[in-house]
Amino acid sequence: MSTDTNDSTETTSTDSDDSNGGHCSTPDSDGEVAEEIAIISFERKMDIAEEIRARIGDRYDSIDIVEYHGEVFAEHWGEYDCFVGLMASGIAMRKTAPLLDDKWDDPAVCVVDEELTWAIPITGGHHGANQVAQDLATMGAVPAMTTASEAAGKQGVEERAKALDTHVVNGDSTVATNLAVLDENLGPVARLDGPRAVMVGDDVTVLKRNSDDGVVLGTGSVSGAKKEQFLDAWRRTLEGTEYDLGDVEFVATGTRKEDEEGLLAAAEELGVGVVSFEKETLEEFEGPTPSRSKELIGWPGIAEASAIAGGREHDLLVEKERFDEAVTVAVGR
Numbered sequence: 001m002s003t004d005t006n007d008s009t010e011t012t013s014t015d016s017d018d019s020n021g022g023h024c025s026t027p028d029s030d031g032e033v034a035e036e037i038a039i040i041s042f043e044r045k046m047d048i049a050e051e052i053r054a055r056i057g058d059r060y061d062s063i064d065i066v067e068y069h070g071e072v073f074a075e076h077w078g079e080y081d082c083f084v085g086l087m088a089s090g091i092a093m094r095k096t097a098p099l100l101d102d103k104w105d106d107p108a109v110c111v112v113d114e115e116l117t118w119a120i121p122i123t124g125g126h127h128g129a130n131q132v133a134q135d136l137a138t139m140g141a142v143p144a145m146t147t148a149s150e151a152a153g154k155q156g157v158e159e160r161a162k163a164l165d166t167h168v169v170n171g172d173s174t175v176a177t178n179l180a181v182l183d184e185n186l187g188p189v190a191r192l193d194g195p196r197a198v199m200v201g202d203d204v205t206v207l208k209r210n211s212d213d214g215v216v217l218g219t220g221s222v223s224g225a226k227k228e229q230f231l232d233a234w235r236r237t238l239e240g241t242e243y244d245l246g247d248v249e250f251v252a253t254g255t256r257k258e259d260e261e262g263l264l265a266a267a268e269e270l271g272v273g274v275v276s277f278e279k280e281t282l283e284e285f286e287g288p289t290p291s292r293s294k295e296l297i298g299w300p301g302i303a304e305a306s307a308i309a310g311g312r313e314h315d316l317l318v319e320k321e322r323f324d325e326a327v328t329v330a331v332g333r
Contacts, residue, residue: 035060035061035062035081036060036061036062036064036079036080036081036082037060037062037063037064037080037081037082037083037084037132038063038064038065038066038076038079038080038082038083038084039052039053039063039064039065039066039083039084039086040066040068040072040073040083040084040085040086040087040092041065041066041067041068041086041087042067042068042086042087043067043068045086045087045114046065046067048086048114048116049065049086050065051139052084052086052112052116052136052139053065055138055139056135056136056138056139059135064080068087070095072095073092073095073096073099074095074099077099077107078107080107081107081108081127081128082107082108082109082110082124082127082128082129082132083096083107083108083109083110084110084111084112084132084136085109085110085111085112085122086111086112086113086114087111088111088113089111089120089122092109092111092122093122096109096122096123100123103123103124103127103171104127104171106123106124106127107124107128108121108123108124108125108127108128108129108132109121109122109123109124109129110122110128110129110132110133110136112136112141116136116139116140116141117140117141117142118141118142118144119132119133119136119137119141119142119143119144120133120144121133121143121144121145121146121147125145125146125147126147126156126158126159126174127158130143130145130147130159133145154181154182154184154255155181155255155258155275155276156174156178156181157174157177157178157181157186157205158174160189160207160275161207162273163250163272163273163274163275164189164207164209164249164250164273164275165209165210165211165249165250165272165273166207166208166209166210167207167208167210168205168206168207169206169207169208170204170205170206172202173202173203173204173205173206174205176202176203177203177204177205184278184280187280187281187284188277188281188285188309188310189207191311191312191313193312213249213312214243214247214248214249215238215241215243215247215248215249215317215331215332215333216248216249216250216251216252216306216307216310216311216331216332216333217234217237217248217250217251217252217307217329217330217331217332218252218253218302218303218304218305218306218307218308218310218320218329218330218331218332219233219234219251219252219253219257219263219302219303219306219327219328219329220253220254220257220293220301220302220303220306220320220327220328221257221260221262221263221326221327221328222325222326222327223260224260224262225260225262225263225326225327226262226326227261227262227265227266227269228266229262229323229324229326229327230262230263230265230266230267230327231266231269231270232323232324233321233323233324233326233327233328233329234248234251234266234270234329236321236323237318237321237323237329237330237331238331240318241317241318241331243331245270248270248272249272250272250273250274250275250310251263251266251267251270251272251273251274251275252274252275252276252277252306252307252309252310252332253274253275253276253277253302253306254276254277254278254279254282254299254302254305254306255276255277255278255279256279256299256302257276257302258274258276275306275310277305277306277309277310279298279299279300281305281309282299282300282302282305282306282309283300283305284309285305285306285308285309285314286300286301286304286305287300287301287303287304287305287307287308287316287319287320287330288304288316288319289301289304289319289320291304301320301328302328303320303328303329303330304316304319304320304330306330306332307330307331307332308330308332309332310332311332311333312333313333314332315332315333316330316331316332316333317331317332317333318330318331
């Protein structure tokens with residue numbers, strides 16, 4: 001049984017190479033980067049904390065291991081983007097609850113048990129805790145995410161912001177827009193270039209780009225396509241253009257393909273996000289090339305439709321190509 005009577009503290013840290021990318025290397029919804037993580041652990045669990053750092057450390061700028069004592073969260077509050085509590089959830093809840101002020105400013109908190117069975121985001125699910133839980137899932141933990149969009153298997157506004165390499169400017173608006181996500185009534189993110197003035201209401205979420213625009217890779221695949229097949233298909237598709245993989249802003253696909261492990265692994269290797277569009281959105285932006293999927297299952301061709309939907313001007317730069325009888329790719333601009 002975990003206790004909170006130990007008053008000693010010790011901190012160790014490591015700075016790891018982030019060249020492999022990772023979930024929390026993308027800007028979070030408040031414009032900050034969830035890259036500095038602290039694992040709060042009892043002394044007897046330090047070996048598990050070290051194992052966690054060794055396994056997922058390359059996905060963050062730094063992971064510190066801090067020995068638990070009664071005021072450890074208060075002592076380090078504001079120093080880290082996310083706390084990983086290697087302890088009972090009740091301890092983390094009691095110790096952090098008095099410190100909470102604003103979800104857009106508070107650090108995220110995720111707890112995990114010593115058997116690495118459950119990874120539970122407690123606060124800041126859309127601000128790093130969900131992503132940490134997903135990273136811990138690579139070690140066998142079940143990510144117990146309770147934020148509404150993730151619980152419903154949908155991509156919330158904050159998650160779309162991360163995938164698009166943007167951040168939310170007006171956080172209060174996400175209540176309304178995430179409800180629209182749940183109702184499948186939000187549609188694609190509208191993209192505007194300035195200079196121009198835009199008037200919006202309280203139920204419009206404004207995303208600001210973190211970097212210059214590039215191209216969008218619309219991608220479909222057969223089930224079980226491998227990471228290498230996606231990477232090869234993307235590279236070969238761009239060879240006939242003035243762009244290369246470094247110009248890819250994000251990958252777009254349909255919701256029926258958003259959980260393809262090879263697709264997610266390939267996007268992670270490139271360090272780009274994946275945006276998934278509902279069937280209704282893809283039907284609105286259907287591409288020019290006939291697709292067998294429409295005949296067989298009623299879905300428009302995912303590659304072209306998602307590339308068009310994701311592009312700033314909904315412009316199709318390269319019509320879909322099929323590679324290795326496994327991956328289809330189109331390019332949007």
